[in-house]
Amino acid sequence: MTLLNKVMLLFRRKRFDSELDEEMAFHRAQAEKGFAAAGMTPEEARYAAMRQFGNGARMKERSREVIGFRAETVAQDIRYALRQLLGSPAFTVVILLTLALAIGANTAIFSVINGVLLKRLPYEQPERLVRVFLSNSDYPKFPLNPFDFLDFRARSHSFESMAAFNRGDVQLSGTGEPVRLFGFGITSGYFHVLGLHPQLGREFDRAAEIPGNGLQVIISDRLWRTRFGADQGIVGRKITLNMQPFTVIGVMPAGTVHPGNVYHSLPYGESVDVWWPFSFAGDPNRRGSHFIEGIARLKDNVPLAQAKSEMNAIMSQLGREHPNNDTGWGVLVIPLYDEVVGQSRRMLLVLLGAVMIVLLIACANAANLLLARASSRQREIAVRLAMGAPRSRVVRQLMTESLLISFLGGGLGLATAFSGVKALVALLPSDFPRAQDIHVSAPVLAFTLLVTVATGLLFGLAPAFQAASADPKDGLQKGGRTTTWTGGQSRVRDALVVTEVSLACVLLIGAGLMLRSFLNQLRLDPGFQRVQVLTANLSLPHASYAKEEQVERFYDQLAENLNQLPGVESAGVGSDLPFTGYDENAGGFTIEGKKPPAGQDFHARYHMATPGYFSALGIPLVSGRFFTEGDRQGAAQTVIINRVMAEKYWPGENVIGKRMSFEDAPKSDKDWITVVGVVGDVKDQPNSPGAQNAFWLPVLQAAWTSDMSVVIRARSDPRLLADALRNEVHRLDPTLAVADVQAMDQIVDSSVSTPRFAFALVGLFAGLAIVLAGIGTYGVISYSVSQRTPELGIRMALGAVRSDVMGLVLGHAAKLAGLGTAIGVLAALGFARLLKTLIFEVSTADPVTFATVAGMVIAVALLAGYIPALRATATDPVNALRAE
Amino acid sequence: MANRPDLLPGTLDMLILKTLTRAPLHGYGIAQSIKRLSEDVLTVEEGSLYPALQRLLLQNWVKAEWKMTDTNRRARFYTLTAAGRKRLGIEVSEFEQMIAAIGRVLSDAQEA
Numbered sequence: 003m004t005l006l007n008k009v010m011l012l013f014r015r016k017r018f019d020s021e022l023d024e025e026m027a028f029h030r031a032q033a034e035k036g037f038a039a040a041g042m043t044p045e046e047a048r049y050a051a052m053r054q055f056g057n058g059a060r061m062k063e064r065s066r067e068v069i070g071f072r073a074e075t076v077a078q079d080i081r082y083a084l085r086q087l088l089g090s091p092a093f094t095v096v097i098l099l100t101l102a103l104a105i106g107a108n109t110a111i112f113s114v115i116n117g118v119l120l121k122r123l124p125y126e127q128p129e130r131l132v133r134v135f136l137s138n139s140d141y142p143k144f145p146l147n148p149f150d151f152l153d154f155r156a157r158s159h160s161f162e163s164m165a166a167f168n169r170g171d172v173q174l175s176g177t178g179e180p181v182r183l184f185g186f187g188i189t190s191g192y193f194h195v196l197g198l199h200p201q202l203g204r205e206f207d208r209a210a211e212i213p214g215n216g217l218q219v220i221i222s223d224r225l226w227r228t229r230f231g232a233d234q235g236i237v238g239r240k241i242t243l244n245m246q247p248f249t250v251i252g253v254m255p256a257g258t259v260h261p262g263n264v265y266h267s268l269p270y271g272e273s274v275d276v277w278w279p280f281s282f283a284g285d286p287n288r289r290g291s292h293f294i295e296g297i298a299r300l301k302d303n304v305p306l307a308q309a310k311s312e313m314n315a316i317m318s319q320l321g322r323e324h325p326n327n328d329t330g331w332g333v334l335v336i337p338l339y340d341e342v343v344g345q346s347r348r349m350l351l352v353l354l355g356a357v358m359i360v361l362l363i364a365c366a367n368a369a370n371l372l373l374a375r376a377s378s379r380q381r382e383i384a385v386r387l388a389m390g391a392p393r394s395r396v397v398r399q400l401m402t403e404s405l406l407i408s409f410l411g412g413g414l415g416l417a418t419a420f421s422g423v424k425a426l427v428a429l430l431p432s433d434f435p436r437a438q439d440i441h442v443s444a445p446v447l448a449f450t451l452l453v454t455v456a457t458g459l460l461f462g463l464a465p466a467f468q469a470a471s472a473d474p475k476d477g478l479q480k481g482g483r484t485t486t487w488t489g490g491q492s493r494v495r496d497a498l499v500v501t502e503v504s505l506a507c508v509l510l511i512g513a514g515l516m517l518r519s520f521l522n523q524l525r526l527d528p529g530f531q532r533v534q535v536l537t538a539n540l541s542l543p544h545a546s547y548a549k550e551e552q553v554e555r556f557y558d559q560l561a562e563n564l565n566q567l568p569g570v571e572s573a574g575v576g577s578d579l580p581f582t583g584y585d586e587n588a589g590g591f592t593i594e595g596k597k598p599p600a601g602q603d604f605h606a607r608y609h610m611a612t613p614g615y616f617s618a619l620g621i622p623l624v625s626g627r628f629f630t631e632g633d634r635q636g637a638a639q640t641v642i643i644n645r646v647m648a649e650k651y652w653p654g655e656n657v658i659g660k661r662m663s664f665e666d667a668p669k670s671d672k673d674w675i676t677v678v679g680v681v682g683d684v685k686d687q688p689n690s691p692g693a694q695n696a697f698w699l700p701v702l703q704a705a706w707t708s709d710m711s712v713v714i715r716a717r718s719d720p721r722l723l724a725d726a727l728r729n730e731v732h733r734l735d736p737t738l739a740v741a742d743v744q745a746m747d748q749i750v751d752s753s754v755s756t757p758r759f760a761f762a763l764v765g766l767f768a769g770l771a772i773v774l775a776g777i778g779t780y781g782v783i784s785y786s787v788s789q790r791t792p793e794l795g796i797r798m799a800l801g802a803v804r805s806d807v808m809g810l811v812l813g814h815a816a817k818l819a820g821l822g823t824a825i826g827v828l829a830a831l832g833f834a835r836l837l838k839t840l841i842f843e844v845s846t847a848d849p850v851t852f853a854t855v856a857g858m859v860i861a862v863a864l865l866a867g868y869i870p871a872l873r874a875t876a877t878d879p880v881n882a883l884r885a886e
Numbered sequence: 887m888a889n890r891p892d893l894l895p896g897t898l899d900m901l902i903l904k905t906l907t908r909a910p911l912h913g914y915g916i917a918q919s920i921k922r923l924s925e926d927v928l929t930v931e932e933g934s935l936y937p938a939l940q941r942l943l944l945q946n947w948v949k950a951e952w953k954m955t956d957t958n959r960r961a962r963f964y965t966l967t968a969a970g971r972k973r974l975g976i977e978v979s980e981f982e983q984m985i986a987a988i989g990r991v992l993s994d995a996q997e998a
Contacts, residue, residue: 032914
């Protein structure tokens with residue numbers, strides 16, 4: 003009933019007011035008549051009536067409150083606040099820009115955090131999914147041997163299901179132009195583990211794991227739609243992969259996301275188009291080679307630790323059964339979530355921290371601006387208090403203003419964030435997990451709202467309470483112009499500036515450390531020459547190159563032809579390229595006259611190369627020789643090793659002429675491979691702690707794969723050779739695709755894209771922070787100068803010279819900056835430890851960075867103080883004194 | 887104004903409703919009536935009276951109409967509604983219970 007009446011009154015507000023006016027006028031008239039009848043003069047009676055009636059405006063307001071809604075007074079406050087903001091446009095623009103940048107940056111970074119860290123992985127009960135690896139002191143995260151996997155699957159009880167997978171790209175032909183597709187060999191139950199189901203057909207059964215049954219394929223929704231017109235009858239059809247007929251047995255739905263892998267890695271994402279059945283071929287007792295990766299789903303009641311210890315128990319059992327290959331390994335069981343985002347989590351949290359610091363600085367700045375304004379509004383507030391406004395009403399009004407400012411800032415920030423997120427995603431390193439999940443989504447909007455409200459409350463509270471606790475008498479007596487800056491206020495403002503400076507200092511030191519680390523990685527000698535080298539990847543389809551000799555002949559011929567090209571310094575072919583992720587590992591080989599360390603086997607990265615490979619890449623020869631044309635099938639087997647391997651397995655010896663073998667018990671000379679050269683070390687990644695053991699076999703003796711990388715050292719710009727490379731390949735075989743043509747420079751660049759990304763953002767935020775801190779310092783110093791004009795005038799009148807005044811003002815700035823920097827440096831010493839895993843070969847207490855930043859911060863603060871100081875020295879003592 | 891005794895909180899609505907049981911009155915009339923009947927002890931401040939009347943109107947306990955006074959001026963007269971009469975009964979009985987309770991406490995305190 004009440005509500006209904008209120009709503010009806012909403013439409014009669016004008017009439018309500020005029021009726022109330024009339025009623026009050028009538029009341030006053032009656033009272034006046036009453037007083038007159040009691041014997042007062044008409045004049046006295048009128049005044050008595052007015053006095054008795056009291057504050058008419060206040061009464062009307064209270065009547066209106068009775069019939070009004072709470073929202074109406076809020077709307078009133080907002081209108082008033084808007085008028086206030088429009089009244090001081092400079093203040094409004096500065097504060098809104100500051101907040102928009104800070105809130106926008108927070109929203110953008112949170113979009114990344116939400117998409118990458120907070121969203122659940124798109125599998126059924128993703129928290130129960132784990133990845134399974136082997137681990138020892140040299141290889142902390144190592145792929146599995148297929149037969150070890152079969153034993154894991156058969157013997158473990160901790161898992162509801164377990165599967166393995168292995169990268170194997172394929173070439174699709176037959177319908178349209180041949181294309182190279184990302185593919186994986188998977189065991190049966192792979193999709194069952196993930197909790198994904200084909201939209202058509204079924205997934206592979208155990209029978210498909212038997213060698214010879216492998217000509218089946220499951221395809222992605224994308225491939226099904228783009229190449230096969232979403233044919234509902236595709237299941238059972240044959241398609242041509244690697245020149246062989248494969249029967250389609252299933253189609254996965256859209257949103258089938260590859261969980262990411264480490265060996266021939268393809269990052270997490272909807273990137274895989276073809277899954278073929280992994281088959282377990284070979285001798286189950288030879289378990290030295292590791293190339294498949296495990297994924298499993300924990301049973302509901304089994305904790306991770308229990309699964310881990312069961313797997314380790316199985317591994318030691320296997321070690322007893324296969325002492326040559328399976329000793330010395332532990333099993334690593336890692337939650338899939340950690341595996342997907344683990345590398346990025348620390349960096350993203352650091353970015354969130356950085357952007358939060360920017361927000362805090364922006365809050366401090368806004369609070370400072372509001373405090374300054376509150377001082378000049380002291381008179382207005384005093385008048386309102388004197389007129390009978392309750393303090394709570396004044397606080398509410400001021401808080402409304404702060405919240406209005408933060409909401410306007412937040413709105414602008416959100417607009418910035420929409421474009422900011424696009425820019426961020428474009429900037430992300432190409433292998434960054436879950437980049438496609440980053441959007442400004444509902445949770446992000448909720449976060450922005452939260453941040454906006456919190457920001458408004460944070461920077462609004464202090465000024466509001468300070469203003470409302472003011473004594474109206476003081477405000478009125480002092481008048482508007484020369485309100486003195488009370489000690490308490492100046493302490494609050496100084497403290498805010500010190501906070502800003504110290505926060506900016508922390509951020510700058512973080513950025514400085516990341517810059518140093520980034521430069522270290524750039525300056526690092528990679529072990530090869532990065533400029534003027536062109537690279538490309540080739541894959542020879544098995545159907546046309548079934549025999550090893552065919553592969554060898556093709557690459558031998560290609561390398562020779564490329565070396566004849568004008569503009570080519572040298573050219574070669576190898577199984578892989580530096581900094582593109584390691585590929586093959588060999589474990590359990592034999593070294594003549596040596597025993598492997600207890601509980602371990604001999605192991606090394608396993609590569610192939612043609613004679614020109616090392617010189618084309620500029621990898622230096624340490625001793626011995628590179629491969630020659632003579633190192634071919636039929637001649638004695640040769641190998642080139644790197645320096646690390648030479649020093650590890652033949653310490654202090656001349657390694658040239660020493661022999662190793664892939665046979666457990668080499669019988670004749672034919673089984674032995676002779677070391678003919680030692681080359682310089684190349685690390686897996688620029689920030690790897692050190693190079694791993696590695697050896698290269700000549701392509702012409704051991705072409706165990708047909709996937710190779712071509713390397714060409716050019717005499718000038720290597721990109722000019724791209725077409726010549728394609729021509730040479732197509733002259734030998736027109737059906738081949740030349741993939742990933744890029745300069746070695748680009749590969750090196752993308753290998754440091756993550757540190758570059760982190761540094762760029764932290765640097766950007768640090769820049770923002772120092773600018774804001776500078777503005778804050780400027781604001782406080784210039785306000786203090788304007789408040790101290792009379793004092794400075796007196797000093798000058800008493801004989802102080804310009805340099806004294808300058809010193810006084812700059813001294814104030816220096817005091818704030820010095821204190822802020824000291825606190826910032828101490829805080830940074832603590833916080834920098836969080837950066838430890840993110841920075842490379844820089845101490846977290848790097849004195850150069852700390853000193854540079856400290857100097858820079860103080861310089862900025864002094865500069866910010868210099869402008870008001872100049873103004874102070876220009877004070878005319880006469881004017882300054884008159885102003886009082 | 888400050889040294890007059892304040893009305894007991896919550897009693898103003900009751901007093902207004904009671905005043906209106908005899909005849910419809912305008913705001914000034916209500917204030918005067920309360921003042922006269924209480925022999926000048928209770929003074930209703932206009933600043934409280936009109937907001938209170940708005941409150942009663944919203945609850946439909948009184949209704950208002952513009953009428954001419956004896957002196958031929960337009961004034962808003964308030965009339966008690968049936969709901970208002972019921973409400974008055976509730977408030978009076980609650981008030982009497984309260985007064986009786988306070989009385990018991992006070993007389994006990996005097997005996998002790």
